[in-house]
Amino acid sequence: MKFKILLAGDGGQGVQTIAKIVSECFFAKNFEVSSIPNYGLEQRGGVSLSFIQVSDKQIFYPKFAKADFLLLMSEQARERTSEHVSADTEIIDFKNYQEIILQNKISRSSLNIFFLGVIAKFLSEKNLISKDDIFVIFEKKLASKKNWEENKQVFEMGFLI
């Protein structure tokens, strides 16, 4: 079994934060995990990607050609990741969530957490990991930061969409 996840957004949107949560969650559940960030040449701004592979066997190469699952958090990310999309790639596209985000006044800085909730829903429906599995890691990493209450709510929102 091998599952390939690609998370993509603009630098500064917090892609790496949620990538860490997702990959650590799978590791905690004893999967073989490999994750690698891929920034553009510009270390600031530009695109921020995370290639995450989950498997029951050792993973040798950190990148992959086609993603099974793709999260797009920005237009720039869309262009940058088009080569990793196949007919079978399941995509979560920020464009489809604009209204919900506006309605619920989800702040720019919590956008990644909102999508973490969406991802959690998606992965739990695939029976890979549960919402609680993700929440445990999410809490461990971010409970002590400011905006924790807001983040918790936003995560719920993402999960329930």
Place this chain on the structure above:
Amino acid sequence: MSEKRFLNGYDVVLEACEDAEATQMFGYPITPTTEILSGWINKSLQNKNLHCLQTEDEVAAGFAVCGAVMAGAKAFTATAGPGTVLMQDALSMAEGMRLPFVALIGQRGGPSSGTVIYSQQEVNLSIHGGNGEGMRIVLSPSNLEELYSLTRKVFNYAYKYRFPSILLTDGYLLKTRQSFSLPETKIENQKLLALVDETSQKNIRNIYTLEKELMSELEKNKQDFDEMSKEIVEFEIYSGDVAIDDVENLVIAHGIVGAVAKEAVDELNKQNKKVALFRPISLSPFPKDELNKLAKKIKNIFVCESSLGQLRDLVKQNLEYEVKISGIFKPAVGVEAEEIVDLVLSNK
């Protein structure tokens, strides 16, 4: 059973350096090895025995390592790409003066500024980048476990044999986060004796007036290097369920491409292609004898690398038999198992 942890390659390297009892790091920030510099600085905040200096450039970093090891401190540097180019000045001095210089190199796309993340294009530089005969130890890890154990070896070999020793990895392995366990058996550390101290008087040169003096010095060094080679040459031969005597095709790859190639070998042998992977772990000294033992009965060699032929040329240099060589040569880009499978399957 060692505990499994979820670590980045650079975390593993840093841990290996600390376990090797290194105390001094000199370096200049360059992607993809910057995390080793900042990581060591963070370590030095917890452990007062560790020291770090960000120098004005890679040249200064390299020479500071030379000075530190002469004084008897276990020192190292980490660099990449254009930094590896600059490091050749210090590496040459280390080669000439037999200094136990340890360098961690994270290959990135080249030449020039290239890309900031990955390639296998610094093989030539690592071995022959100086104005000498390439008497350097170069080890290439294929996964996190090897990243750890080969870093430990690079330190130990440098101190035991006194040749500049390089851990040649890449930005992918350094930046990938995967599960990692320490080796079961404890690795002992080689002692480093100061070259220069107050108990004796030494006058050491690296320039000679008489050509014959330099030649004889180099012949002595070569003798040492050749004797050492027998002890440290390292490689892996993987043929899955196929008996090695039945193998007809050889895939040759190193580093993470070597790891990927194992997957390809399994797939190909399922299709009865009788393939083995020959993976040099020490690029210098190169496992020449073992390569030739295999090559004697091989029909095809497929070299797979993220370069336009640096590994292939190394293989050709060492090969004593006429064997058809082809391969996958993708400078700065990774190689996947499917590509290797397709290549071998399409071979006539």
Place this chain on the structure above:
Amino acid sequence: MSKDAKFCMGCGHPIILQNLYKILKNNKEDQKSVLGLDIGCSLLAWDFLQVNTFQTHHGRVTPTMVGFKRAKPEALTFAYTGDGGAYSIGLQSLLWSAKRNDPVTVIVVNNSVYAMTGGQTAPTTMKNQITLTSPVGNSEEPIDGLALVRAVNKKAFVARTAVNNPKQLQEYLQKAIESQKEGNFAIVEVLSYCPTSWKTFGIETNNFLEGLKNVFVMGEY
């Protein structure tokens, strides 16, 4: 005290080196001293003194001694270099070592040419001076390396003297050593004889040196 000099007749290096050794021996600090050499005529000193000595690379002696000192703070480390190693290829590292206030002592032997390689233009070649690579006269002004060092470091001992000022030479070398012991950077530039490159004989050599003193200010900075 030292082996037969490989230096040219009339060279200033042996004067500087022997003065340095005298001080170290008198202070009983010869055994803990380490002398690093740049590649230029300074390399000839590799087996000259009864002090631990090693050659490095051109322009790289300062960072090498920085590494040595950081590994072994009890050692007295000297970076011995010419004007090229100090102010041309090695300028970056020299200024950075000064900027960091590394406790090493740099001795710059300034003869205003690249002597070992035949007499090419150096950072300290004077305006209109004729050299192998400025055959119709140097078009640039020489560099005042000490002013640059002072600009990045207020605490260091920074001074210029000459091989024909033996008392001042000794005084400054002594002060430079003290500076290292106090944990500060030190640099002493010594205007030095080079009759071979200057193509001077006898008293002309001393006259040339005196001429350098009109361009390079003597004393502490």
